[in-house]
Structure formats: C-alpha cells, structure tokens
Amino acid sequence: MLPVNMPGTKWPYISRILPFIMNNLPQLLQQGGVTFLNAMSGFFVGGLVGLALAVLMSLSKTIERTITPYIVSSQMVPIIGLAPIVFGILHNADLSRITMAAYVTFFPVTINxxxxxxxxxxxxxxxFNSYASPTWKYYWKLAIPAALPQFFLGLKLSAPLSITASIVVELMGAPNGIGVLMVSSLYYGSAQSDMFWATVFFSAIIGLAAFLLISLIERLITPWQPEFRVRGGRGK
Known part of the structure; x- marks a missing residue:
C-alpha cells in the first residue's frame, strides 16, 4: 500500500501537482513566459545561422569539409559546462539565454x-543551369524551398532544446525565469517539493508548446508535403 504522505524525494502524485499548478498558474505563466521568449529569440537567431551555414557549405565541398569539423567540435561542450562560462562573460541573463538557445539550435538546423x-x-x-540562372535565383527558387522540410525538421528538434538551454542559464543565477523558481524551490527541500515538481512539469509543457508552434508554422509554409495534403475520395 502506498504511504499517505508523499516523500519529497519521490516521484509526485499527479493528483497533487496539477491542482498546485492551477493555483500558482499566474506565477508559472509569468516566469515561464520569460524563459519562452528568451529561448525563442535565441532559437530564431540559431535557425538563421544554421540555414546560412548550410547554404554556405552547399556552395562548395571544400567549404563543407573545412567548416564541418569546427561545427561538430562546437557540440562537444555540454551546455551545463558552457552556460556558466557564457553567463560569466556576458554578465547579462537575457543575452546569455539567447546565446545558449542559439547554440543548441544552429547545429541540428545546419545538418538537416x-x-x-x-x-x-x-x-x-x-x-536551372541550362537557363544560366544566377546562383542566388537557384537557391531562392529551387534549393531553399526544396530544403524546407529538412529545415523544419531541424527546427523541431531544436525547439525543446532551446527551452532547456535557457533554463540551464537560469539555474546559474538569472533574476527571473522558470529555472529560477526551480532552483529556489530546491533550497527549501521537501517544504517546496510541490513547486519544484510544478516547474518541472511546466518546463515540459513549454518545450511541447515550442515544438507544436514550429509544427504549425511548418504546416502553413509547406502545405505541399504529403502528410499535410487533404486526402480526397471515398474511403480515404
């Protein structure tokens, strides 16, 4: 039989955490919004950088072979180790969150x-070559539209990661954000266990929201993909 009182170190009962989230929803939304906006700002920057690098690498095999080792090597440093370094250099919580979100975003976007x-x-x-089309027109009219499904795949992989990267920076001493609530609740142990688990669940919800937002944008921009086409006919 399960004990009546939930130990603070054990997995929480959903029936206890969900009401706590609803009762503290304004605070969670406010702090979660700070995390989300900073993460999405970095995510946008990282997406543009990733796409630009992909275009540059596609121009020449020599460029690709030259840049690839540096891009791969950049991902060898874990964000838990890089975040305090970035925060210590920039001394700005918002800029650090944006930088770390961009850092985890550009690599999947570039590769895909x-x-x-x-x-x-x-x-x-x-x-296109037979019409002597300039390079920019080839990319604008053909290559980039053709690569959009892969581009969005990289974005969907990166969206939840950008939230995680932003939260990691907040754990290092940011003044606000869902990560601040998370780490402050740990200081009080079991007395604030409900708040800790609430921030964990809410962080997961934010990550899911970021993924669904990118999925919706993908559906609007690339409606020609087979999975987005409306199937007609009987029995379909």
Missing amino acids: SLAGLSGVKKEQREL
Whole structure:
C-alpha cells in the first residue's frame, strides 16, 4: 500500500501537482513566459545561422569539409559546462539565454538543412543551369524551398532544446525565469517539493508548446508535403 504522505524525494502524485499548478498558474505563466521568449529569440537567431551555414557549405565541398569539423567540435561542450562560462562573460541573463538557445539550435538546423539542399534532384539543377540562372535565383527558387522540410525538421528538434538551454542559464543565477523558481524551490527541500515538481512539469509543457508552434508554422509554409495534403475520395 502506498504511504499517505508523499516523500519529497519521490516521484509526485499527479493528483497533487496539477491542482498546485492551477493555483500558482499566474506565477508559472509569468516566469515561464520569460524563459519562452528568451529561448525563442535565441532559437530564431540559431535557425538563421544554421540555414546560412548550410547554404554556405552547399556552395562548395571544400567549404563543407573545412567548416564541418569546427561545427561538430562546437557540440562537444555540454551546455551545463558552457552556460556558466557564457553567463560569466556576458554578465547579462537575457543575452546569455539567447546565446545558449542559439547554440543548441544552429547545429541540428545546419545538418538537416544541408541534407535538404544537397538532395535537390540533378535534373532540376541542370534545368536551372541550362537557363544560366544566377546562383542566388537557384537557391531562392529551387534549393531553399526544396530544403524546407529538412529545415523544419531541424527546427523541431531544436525547439525543446532551446527551452532547456535557457533554463540551464537560469539555474546559474538569472533574476527571473522558470529555472529560477526551480532552483529556489530546491533550497527549501521537501517544504517546496510541490513547486519544484510544478516547474518541472511546466518546463515540459513549454518545450511541447515550442515544438507544436514550429509544427504549425511548418504546416502553413509547406502545405505541399504529403502528410499535410487533404486526402480526397471515398474511403480515404
């Protein structure tokens, strides 16, 4: 039989945490909003950097072979180790959160976008070459639209990670954010266990919201993908 009182170190009962979240929803929304906005700002920057790097690498195999080792090496440093370094250098919580969110975003976006840019059919490239189309027009009209599904795949992988990176910075001493609530609740042990678990669940909700937002944008921008097409006919 389960004990009546939940130990602070054990997995919480959902029936206890959900009412706590609802009772403290304004505070969680306020602090979670700070985390979300900073993470999405860095996510946007990281997405643009990732796409730009992918385009640059797709221009030449030499450029790709030169840049790839540095991009891969940049991901060898864990965010839990890099976050305090970035925070100590910048001395600004918002800028540090944006930087770390961009850091975890650009790599998946770069790799997936490069795969999409490299996957353009040979016949399509030759058609553009036969019309002597400039490079910028080839990318704008063909390569980038063709790579959008892979680009959004990288974004969907990165969206929850950007939230995590922002929270890690907040654990280092930021003045606000869901991570601040999380670490402050740990100082009080079992007395604040409900708040700790509430921030954990709410962080997961924020990450899911970021993923769903990018999925919605993908559906609006790339409606031609097979999974987004409306199937017609009987029995379909």
